[in-house]
Amino acid sequence: MSRRTRIRLALVALAVLGGLGVAAVAGLPDFGHPRGPYAAAAVEASLDDRHVTATVGGVTFDVRGIDTLGEELILFCAAIGATVLLRAQRGEGEGRDAAERADAARPRMAASLRALGANLVGPVLVLGIYVIAHGHLTPGGGFQGGVILASALLLVFAAGQMIGVRRLRPVSAVEVAEAVGAGAYALVALGGLIFAGAAMANFLPLGTTGQLLSGGTVPVLNAAVGIEVAAAITLIVSELLDQALLRESGDA
Amino acid sequence: MNALHVAALLAVAVSGTATVLVRDPVRQAVVAGFFGLALVILFMAFQAPDVALSQLVVTAVAVPIMVLLTLAKLRDDRDDE
Numbered sequence: 277m278s279r280r281t282r283i284r285l286a287l288v289a290l291a292v293l294g295g296l297g298v299a300a301v302a303g304l305p306d307f308g309h310p311r312g313p314y315a316a317a318a319v320e321a322s323l324d325d326r327h328v329t330a331t332v333g334g335v336t337f338d339v340r341g342i343d344t345l346g347e348e349l350i351l352f353c354a355a356i357g358a359t360v361l362l363r364a365q366r367g368e369g370e371g372r373d374a375a376e377r378a379d380a381a382r383p384r385m386a387a388s389l390r391a392l393g394a395n396l397v398g399p400v401l402v403l404g405i406y407v408i409a410h411g412h413l414t415p416g417g418g419f420q421g422g423v424i425l426a427s428a429l430l431l432v433f434a435a436g437q438m439i440g441v442r443r444l445r446p447v448s449a450v451e452v453a454e455a456v457g458a459g460a461y462a463l464v465a466l467g468g469l470i471f472a473g474a475a476m477a478n479f480l481p482l483g484t485t486g487q488l489l490s491g492g493t494v495p496v497l498n499a500a501v502g503i504e505v506a507a508a509i510t511l512i513v514s515e516l517l518d519q520a521l522l523r524e525s526g527d528a
Numbered sequence: 529m530n531a532l533h534v535a536a537l538l539a540v541a542v543s544g545t546a547t548v549l550v551r552d553p554v555r556q557a558v559v560a561g562f563f564g565l566a567l568v569i570l571f572m573a574f575q576a577p578d579v580a581l582s583q584l585v586v587t588a589v590a591v592p593i594m595v596l597l598t599l600a601k602l603r604d605d606r607d608d609e
Contacts, residue, residue, distance in 0.1 A: 330578070333578075416581050420585050423585035423589050426589070519597070
């Protein structure tokens, strides 16, 4: 097929696709006026039945909590897969800790960058915990807060405090945290089966709407997901960092 | 649909196209960050703060660090050959 024919074919295909896309968007309900009863029913189910003011959190961690269990296990498996693959490439003789290898790379970080990174670690950790703890009250939750917590590790690395990273991040502790987060979610799902007769049923006291301790199992599940996500991202990133630092020390 | 919606949609279209047109992967990672930021503003404009927050942590933390570390590893692998 010549280049010209291919371009023509592509233009025809794009025109058809574009036309279908415009037709589909034109048929959408107006913004803020969804068809069907579910939007209103979800708010009612979250606010009235579960005492959860963040409807998205109420849906993901209670009404459709079983989907979130699946998603959490996907991330769990992805982190394990990445770790197994990256560690298999690392030879036994190269098994020294990344912290020692990074000493050579350390002076290359600008002092201002290191100071900025070191000063941001605390506030970022607090922000991550805040986002996880208020997952059932305001937008946010375990996933977002977990990634924010993991980014605190990256700040430690940017600060060049690799000895600090070594103390903060013994990989075995991160692995245990990941397993605990995933296991806690499954246990809460099982708890619903035991105490309320259905998996994922909200079996804890609901409390007063709007309070930090309210919503039954929703904040507990947020915390479980937060721990799991923070550990999974930390694990993947630290394995990749180990690889990068391994190369750097090889050059030196 | 107000002016903010139109501006956010246009920003997504422009930065998304720019991400595809940039060919150097390291620069692409930076441009993809702006694309992600445009998506964050779009989700906020359409009143989806939860999605905006998820997009923000993915586009600011997860994607760039993994892309850059993978590129560093690929570059070193090529140097070895």
